[in-house]
Amino acid sequence: MKPDTPLHNAPTDAAARKAVTPVICYPTDGLARPDLAPFHAARAGWRKVSETLVPPREARCFDAPAGHFFRITSVQGPQVGDLNLWAAQDLSERFFSGKTRALHGTHLSAGDRMWSCLPYLRPMALITDDCLDWYGFDAFGGSVHDVIGTRCDPYTHNLLAGGQYHHCCHSNLTRAVADRFNLPLHAAEFAVHDVLNVFMCTGFTRETGQYFMKASPVRPGDYLEFFAEIDLVGGLSACPGGDCSTLHSSDQAACHPLVVEVFAPLSPPSGWVAPQANGYDRSHGL
Ligand SMILES: [Zn+2]
Numbered sequence: 001m002k003p004d005t006p007l008h009n010a011p012t013d014a015a016a017r018k019a020v021t022p023v024i025c026y027p028t029d030g031l032a033r034p035d036l037a038p039f040h041a042a043r044a045g046w047r048k049v050s051e052t053l054v055p056p057r058e059a060r061c062f063d064a065p066a067g068h069f070f071r072i073t074s075v076q077g078p079q080v081g082d083l084n085l086w087a088a089q090d091l092s093e094r095f096f097s098g099k100t101r102a103l104h105g106t107h108l109s110a111g112d113r114m115w116s117c118l119p120y121l122r123p124m125a126l127i128t129d130d131c132l133d134w135y136g137f138d139a140f141g142g143s144v145h146d147v148i149g150t151r152c153d154p155y156t157h158n159l160l161a162g163g164q165y166h167h168c169c170h171s172n173l174t175r176a177v178a179d180r181f182n183l184p185l186h187a188a189e190f191a192v193h194d195v196l197n198v199f200m201c202t203g204f205t206r207e208t209g210q211y212f213m214k215a216s217p218v219r220p221g222d223y224l225e226f227f228a229e230i231d232l233v234g235g236l237s238a239c240p241g242g243d244c245s246t247l248h249s250s251d252q253a254a255c256h257p258l259v260v261e262v263f264a265p266l267s268p269p270s271g272w273v274a275p276q277a278n279g280y281d282r283s284h285g286l
Pocket residue numbers: 082151152168169170238239240241248
């Protein structure tokens with residue numbers, strides 16, 4: 001955080017320096033915004049191939065093959081979910097929250113993609129529908145589905161409050177990965193990464209730039225829908241923060257389950273081509 005009383009005097013041209021107009025770091029003009037109509041058309045006649053109930057304060061993994069859709073739906077009550085994605089055949093290719101944020105902004109919605117980490121950097125999933133797109137940004141600068149948070153974890157909890165809490169999203173996802181991939185717990189932990197905060201309402205305070213959360217506007221029946229661009233395994237944790245209106249990293253908040261459904265369309269969305277490996281040659285100047 002910036003100091004209340006700076007130790008250094010402002011230069012005489014401080015106002016002019018601060019008045020410089022910002023430029024977008026990563027203009028995405030060269031990144032074609034997908035036409036969602038063929039994806040919406042492909043829902044007609046689709047077949048549900050799996051349904052996974054994620055219990056409160058737990059996580060579950062699910063498989064979403066390339067060309068399938070998956071939906072995360074709020075049931076019973078407002079609930080936030082922490083989503084991880086992995087390439088099904090290679091756990092080292094995983095969702096890259098930071099670069100997705102740099103490309104698409106702090107909060108995702110329909111038409112945005114979830115990108116994989118370096119050295120892969122290709123689309124893992126396309127968001128095809130968002131029941132909360134009406135929310136936009138509120139008067140506090142808050143919005144939903146952020147890629148600015150990380151995931152609640154027992155290490156930060158221990159650092160700030162002490163104690164041992166075992167149902168943070170980090171631990172929930174660790175147990176789910178260990179189960180899905182038959183890995184020892186500590187090996188599974190290294191596969192857990194920064195998340196897409198599904199349904200969570202967050203932002204940064206204007207005054208201090210601190211990360212804030214507020215009660216999620218999600219209601220039962222609302223969903224976030226994705227199209228799997230590659231063979232995926234997803235991990236979803238029903239955060240112990242519930243709707244994240246007050247607390248997380250404890251058992252005190254009211255929590256609800258989430259449901260993940262995977263659908264196989266009758267035929268792929270017209271015009272969809274599976275993403276290729278990134279075009280950089282990895283020679284790094286040598
Ligand atoms: Zn959490």
